[in-house]
Amino acid sequence: MTTEEEAPAVSSAGAPARLAARTRNLRKVYGKTVAVDHVDLDVPVGAVLGMLGPNGSGKTTTIRMLLGLVLPTAGTVELLGHRMPDGAGWALPEVGALVEGPGFHPFLSGRDNLLRVAAAEPRLASKDIPRAVGQALERVGLSAAANRRYRGYSLGMKQRLGLASALLIPRRFVVLDEPTNGLDPAGTREVRAVVADLHASGTTVLVSSHLLAEVEATCTHVAVLHQGSVVAQGELAELLEAGDAGVLVSTPDVAVAVDALRDNRIPAREAPGGVRVDLAATTAPEVVATLVGAGVAVHEVRRQRTGLEELFARLTESAEQGPRLSEVDTFEEARDDARR
Numbered sequence: 001m002t003t004e005e006e007a008p009a010v011s012s013a014g015a016p017a018r019l020a021a022r023t024r025n026l027r028k029v030y031g032k033t034v035a036v037d038h039v040d041l042d043v044p045v046g047a048v049l050g051m052l053g054p055n056g057s058g059k060t061t062t063i064r065m066l067l068g069l070v071l072p073t074a075g076t077v078e079l080l081g082h083r084m085p086d087g088a089g090w091a092l093p094e095v096g097a098l099v100e101g102p103g104f105h106p107f108l109s110g111r112d113n114l115l116r117v118a119a120a121e122p123r124l125a126s127k128d129i130p131r132a133v134g135q136a137l138e139r140v141g142l143s144a145a146a147n148r149r150y151r152g153y154s155l156g157m158k159q160r161l162g163l164a165s166a167l168l169i170p171r172r173f174v175v176l177d178e179p180t181n182g183l184d185p186a187g188t189r190e191v192r193a194v195v196a197d198l199h200a201s202g203t204t205v206l207v208s209s210h211l212l213a214e215v216e217a218t219c220t221h222v223a224v225l226h227q228g229s230v231v232a233q234g235e236l237a238e239l240l241e242a243g244d245a246g247v248l249v250s251t252p253d254v255a256v257a258v259d260a261l262r263d264n265r266i267p268a269r270e271a272p273g274g275v276r277v278d279l280a281a282t283t284a285p286e287v288v289a290t291l292v293g294a295g296v297a298v299h300e301v302r303r304q305r306t307g308l309e310e311l312f313a314r315l316t317e318s319a320e321q322g323p324r325l326s327e328v329d330t331f332e333e334a335r336d337d338a339r340r
């Protein structure tokens with residue numbers, strides 16, 4: 001019989017050990033809908049990776065394929081070094097997951113539902129179950145409502161229970177699909193704290209969200225999905241820095257300034273506080289010279305951190321208008337392309 005020590009890992013031939021999950025050329029087609037297309041996703045060990053994308057961009061489908069809940073139409077998935085879905089028996093005990101629509105029993109209380117989940121958890125000894133359940137409920141702020149029927153739970157309470165089931169025992173990898181969906185601001189803060197705790201304890205986390213601020217606040221890495229494809233991925237700080245190529249010009253002559261810059265093929269637009277100028281194809285001195293040459297009064301020129309929000313909008317817009325950014329593997333390449 002195969003023992004746990006002999007688990008067939010693909011690390012040597014496949015995913016480097018520094019990746020908790022890796023997909024290559026991943027594709028899922030439902031009828032005529034291409035839900036996920038050519039997704040090459042790398043989740044580094046120890047990262048909190050935010051999978052960011054608008055509704056319908058393929059986040060849930062990608063997560064379901066990662067966990068072996070849905071079979072890919074094409075491509076490969078490696079989870080903790082094991083090829084999925086064949087390696088599910090090895091990988092999944094190390095993975096806690098909150099995915100859409102966890103199958104809780106409507107007539108059982110939150111606590112009883114969790115006790116059932118815990119009883120099916122091979123790594124939890126029977127004697128440890130009540131304590132583990134109590135701690136998980138406490139951690140997600142559900143202790144007070146633990147004995148109420150699941151049927152009467154609000155969406156936020158259901159989300160909390162799903163999160164609790166992902167946290168029953170320590171895991172190497174935790175996957176959370178839209179964990180703040182339906183939560184109030186306090187609940188959102190609690191989820192952030194849970195993610196921060198997991199990160200501090202060395203757990204790799206993959207969290208999906210369509211909320212940019214959420215990802216910016218909690219993640220070390222980001223993968224941006226758009227229409228089923230990854231349009232950018234990498235370290236959050238790098239992505240933010242890459243989006244930093246812009247200045248804000250303070251001027252009373254906003255409309256004249258925008259026209260003058262655009263006449264000189266410099267991308268510019270009105271923004272709160274003045275005119276926002278994209279420096280991808282120009283420099284700040286050139287911007288100032290152009291404006292002064294056009295008789296525009298320039299009061300101040302400030303470098304502007306773009307923020308993930310602007311980056312996200314820019315990337316998804318360029319994916320729509322395109323050369324397809326999804327055809328590059330990393331944001332580095334996308335950025336280089338943009339500079340050419």
Ligand SMILES: Nc1ncnc2c1ncn2[C@@H]1O[C@H](COP(=O)(O)OP(=O)(O)OP(=O)(O)O)[C@@H](O)[C@H]1O
Pocket residue numbers: 030033034035036053054055056057058059060061062210
């Ligand atoms: N079981 C299914 N049958 C048919 N189409 C599906 C199925 N699951 C997903 N899709 C389609 O695939 C696309 C991607 O959906 P998916 O749920 O993965 O996106 P998402 O980014 O998670 O969206 P949301 O943020 O709304 O949950 C959508 O067009 C969706 O309608």
